[in-house]
Amino acid sequence: MEFVDDYIASLDAPKKEWITSMVNFMREVFPDVKESLSNKIPTYNGDGYFIAFAAQKNYFTFHTDDMMVLSLIKELVPSASMGKRCVKIKYHNESAVECMMDACKEIVDYRKSMQSPRVSDIKALKKWSNVPLNVQELLVGNVFCSKCGVTTIVDYGIHDDRFGVVLNGFCQKCGGRVARMVEDC
Structure with a gap:
């Protein structure tokens, strides 16, 4: 923390405000x-x-190894430009800070959901409950396993996703990890 705080102290406006916003967000959330x-x-x-x-001279950079999230930021902030494993955003685009915070949530929440397939979250459960029971049964019984092909997902958790819900669990046949995306209607 001390080194990051020293980094922030060395910056001037608007770089300092952008970095401070993102660092405080990560520390709190x-x-x-x-x-x-x-x-x-x-x-x-x-x-x-x-x-x-990173606070560059003329733009702010958001770095991650999640290329889908970088593409999402670029989509949400059209004036942003793509770099190598980063998105570059001009400081005049203040609404981009909120988009980057959402991107951080997306990365961390997605990774956490992949770690514990059996744990479900409330928002996802609410979405899943809106799917008719007969459709839920069809979806659970029609999951792709890289080893077995079409299988049934067992011991699964339900996780919220920006596109719907994700069922994370295990293949009924081989026990390998499988997932099923269920898009919002």
């Missing part, structure tokens, strides 16, 4: 994600992922 100063920028390392921020 995800206190368990390890914070460090890696490659001279604030970096957050979780189980199998990283998120980092």
